[in-house]
Amino acid sequence: xxxxxxxxxxxxxxxxxxxxxxxxxxxxxxxxxxxxxxxxxxxxxxxxxxxxxxxxxxxxxxxxxxxxxxxxxxxxxxxxxxxxxxxxxxxxxxxxxxxxxxxxxxxxxxxxxxxxxxxxxxxxxxxxxxxxxxxxxxxxxxxxxxxxxxxxxxxxxxxxxxxxxxxxxxxxxxxxxxxxxxxxxxxxxxxxxxxxxxxxxxxxxxxxxxxxxxxxxxxxxxxxxxxxxxxxxxxxxxxxxxxxxxxxxxxxxxxxxxxxxxxxxxxxxxxxxxxxxxxxxxxxxxxxxxxxxxxxxxxxxxxxxxxxxxxxxxxxxxxxxxxxxxxxxxxxxxxxxxxxxxxxxxxxxxxxxxxxxxxxxxxxxxxxxxxxxxxxxxxxxxxxxxxxxx
Numbered sequence: 049x050x051x052x053x054x055x056x057x058x059x060x061x062x063x064x065x066x067x068x069x070x071x072x073x074x075x076x077x078x079x080x081x082x083x084x085x086x087x088x089x090x091x092x093x094x095x096x097x098x099x100x101x102x103x104x105x106x107x108x109x110x111x112x113x114x115x116x117x118x119x120x121x122x123x124x125x126x127x128x129x130x131x132x133x134x135x136x137x138x139x140x141x142x143x144x145x146x147x148x149x150x151x152x153x154x155x156x157x158x159x160x161x162x163x164x165x166x167x168x169x170x171x172x173x174x175x176x177x178x179x180x181x182x183x184x185x186x187x188x189x190x191x192x193x194x195x196x197x198x199x200x201x202x203x204x205x206x207x208x209x210x211x212x213x214x215x216x217x218x219x220x221x222x223x224x225x226x227x228x229x230x231x232x233x234x235x236x237x238x239x240x241x242x243x244x245x246x247x248x249x250x251x252x253x254x255x256x257x258x259x260x261x262x263x264x265x266x267x268x269x270x271x272x273x274x275x276x277x278x279x280x281x282x283x284x285x286x287x288x289x290x291x292x293x294x295x296x297x298x299x300x301x302x303x304x305x306x307x308x309x310x311x312x313x314x315x316x317x318x319x320x321x322x323x324x325x326x327x328x329x330x331x332x333x334x335x336x337x338x339x340x341x342x343x344x345x346x347x348x349x350x351x352x353x354x355x356x357x358x359x360x361x362x363x364x365x366x367x368x369x370x371x372x373x374x375x376x377x378x379x380x381x382x383x384x385x386x387x388x389x390x391x392x393x394x395x396x397x398x399x400x401x402x403x404x405x406x407x408x409x410x411x412x413x414x415x416x417x418x419x420x421x422x423x424x425x426x427x428x429x430x431x432x433x434x435x436x437x438x
Contacts, residue, residue: 056342058114059349061325065110066352070359070399071392072104072302077369080377080384089297090284092277098301099276102314105302108184109243109311109318112191116247117326119195120202126192128422133192135418136411137176137185140357143406145173148363168362182360187236191244198245207253214249217242222312229294239311246319250326259327260320268320272313276300354403354411355396 075097081088088094145168172179180186202210221242225231250257260268283290284297302309359368372395378387 056345056349057325057328058117060345061110061321062114062349063345063352065107065114066355067392067396068103068107068110069356070396071388072101072107073359073369074372074388074392074395075101076104076302077373079373090281092281095277095280095284098298099273099280101302102273102276102317105311105314106318106321108240109315110322111184112188112240112243113247113250113318113322115188115191116195116244117251117322120199120248120251122196122199124196126196128419130189130192131418131422132415133185133189134177135415136353137182137357138174139411139414140354140406141173141176141181141361143410144358144361144363145170172362181362182357183236184240184356184360187240190237191240194241195244198241198248202248202252207256210249210252214245217245222310222315226310227293229296243315243318246315247322250319250323254323254326257323260324262324265320265324269317272317276313348400348404351400351403351407354407355399358399358402359395 080097082091082093082097169179172181176182177186177189205213221234221238225234279300280297283295283299286297298309300310300313302311302314358364372391375387375391378384
C-alpha cells in the first residue's frame with residue numbers, strides 16, 4: 049500500500065498482530081513457577097497459561113493475511129519487494145550483531161545477563177534470510193516468491209474451484225494430522241502459503257463470506273480458547289485414546305519450536321478478526337482517517353516489523369528474556385496479569401521507538417538508495433526480463 053492509500057485499520061491490525069507475537073514470546077520464555085514446575089503440568093493454571101501462547105500464531109496469521117489481501121491482484125514481479133525486505137532484515141541483523149560483539153568484547157553487561165550471550169556465526173548476521181536467522185522472514189520470502197503464481201492460478205479458475213482448493217489445503221495441513229501424527233506435510237512454508245491463499249480468497253470473494261462484528265470476534269475467540277483449554281486438559285490426562293493416537297500434550301497450544309502443535313485454533317481466530325476488519329464500513333473508516341490515533345498508527349506502523357527483527361534476533365533473544373526473568377515473579381493472579389500487561393506494553397513501545405529511529409536514520413536512506421539503483425534502466429530491464437507476470 050502506498051502512503052496515500054493505506055487504511056489505518058489494517059495498519060493498526062498489523063501493530064496488534066506484532067503485539068500478540070511479543071506476548072507469546074514473553075509467555076514461552078517465562079520462568080514463572082506455573083510453567084517450570086513439573087507438578088503443574090496437568091493443572092488448570094498451567095493449561096490456561098500454555099493456551100495463551102497461541103497469541104503468537106494469531107499474530108503470524110494476521111500478518112500474512114494482510115499481505116495476501118493487498119497483493120491478491122498483483123501481477124508485478126515480487127523481486128523488488130523481496131530485495132527491499134532483504135535490505136531491511138540485513139541492516140537490522142548486522143547492526144545487532146555489531147552491537148552484540150561490542151557488548152561481548154567490552155564486557156558491558158552484568159554477569160547474570162552476559163551468561164545469556166550465546167555465540168552465533170557472523171554468517172547468520174550477514175545472510176539472515178538464507179541462514180534462517182528469523183524463521184518467519186525466511187518462510188515469508190518463499191511466500192513472496194510463490195505468491196504471484198497463486199494469484200495467476202486464482203485468476204484462471206472459477207470461484208468454486210478456488211474454494212475446493214482451499215478445502216484440500218485446510219484438510220491436508222490443518223486437520224489430517226489430527227488423525228495421523230506421523231504425517232509431516234505441515235511445515236513453515238506450507239503453513240504461510242496456506243494463509244496467503246486464504247487472504248487472497250478473502251480479497252476476491254469477500255462478498256460471499258460472513259461479516260462478523262466485534263461481538264462475534266469476541267465470541268469466536270472465547271469459544272476457541274475454551275475448547276483449547278478443555279482439549280489440553282484432556283490431552284495432558286493421557287487417556288487411552290490420547291495414547292493410542294499418539295497425541296502430545298501441547299497439540300492445541302504453541303511452542304517456540306513449532307513441534308507437534310496445531311495452528312488450527314489460531315488460524316480460526318485470526319480469520320475471524322481479519323474478516324471483521326475487512327468489513328469495517330468505509331464511511332466509518334473515512335470519518336476516522338484524520339483522527340489523532342489514525343495519524344499515530346500510520347506514522348509508526350512502518351516500524352512494526354522492526355519490533356520482530358529486534359526481539360527475535362538470536363543475539364538479542366537470550367539477553368532480553370534473561371533480563372526480563374530477573375524480575376521477581378508477581379504473587380497472585382491479578383498481579384501477574386498487571387505485570388504481564390505492563391511489561392509487554394513497555395517492551396513493545398521501547399522496541400517500536402528504537403525501530404522508528406533506526407528506520408529513519410539507516411533503513412530509510414539505504415532503502416531509498418537501493419530503490420534508486422534498481423530504478424536505473426539496466427537493472428529495471430533485468431528484473432523485468434525474469435518476471436513472468438507482466
